[in-house]
Amino acid sequence: MPQWTPVCAFDDIDDEDVRRFDHAGKTFAIYRYDDKVYASDGLCTHEQVHLCDGLVQAHVIECPKHNGRFDIRDGRPLGAPVCVALKTYPAKVEGGEILIDVA
Structure with missing residues (x-):
């Protein structure tokens, strides 16, 4: 069953940008591109760096560390x-x- 959780206003994230969202002890990355929104775990799987400090271009997030x-x-x-x-x-x-559905 979905657990839709409010994150922020749509206009709080610019197009081709990412925002950090912390909820229930977990960090998420919320992206906006081409007036669509996406969500993922907020830490890079390589060295656990926050993706909110990365660069979004088209449908790609680039980790700020490596x-x-x-x-x-x-x-x-x-x-x-x-x-x-x-x-x-x-x-x-x-x-x-x-x-986002955090279930």
């Missing part, structure tokens, strides 16, 4: 040094607010 890249749509790694995918979560916009 430049590992992930596809924000499905979490798959796109090149060294990352080789383990990010866990992703359903995300949507309702009433101008971003919600």
Whole structure:
């Protein structure tokens, strides 16, 4: 059963940007690209660096530490040094607010 959790207003995240969201002892990364929203675990699978400090270009987040890249749509790694995918979560916009399913 989905557990939709409010994150922030849709307009609080610029296009091609990422925001950190902490909930229930876990860190998430919330992305906006082309007026769509995506969500993943907030730490790089390579060295547990916060992805909110990374760079978003198109559907790619680049880790700020070693430049590992992930596809924000499905979490798959796109090149060294990352080789383990990010866990992703359903995300949507309702009433101008971003919600993610943390279940």
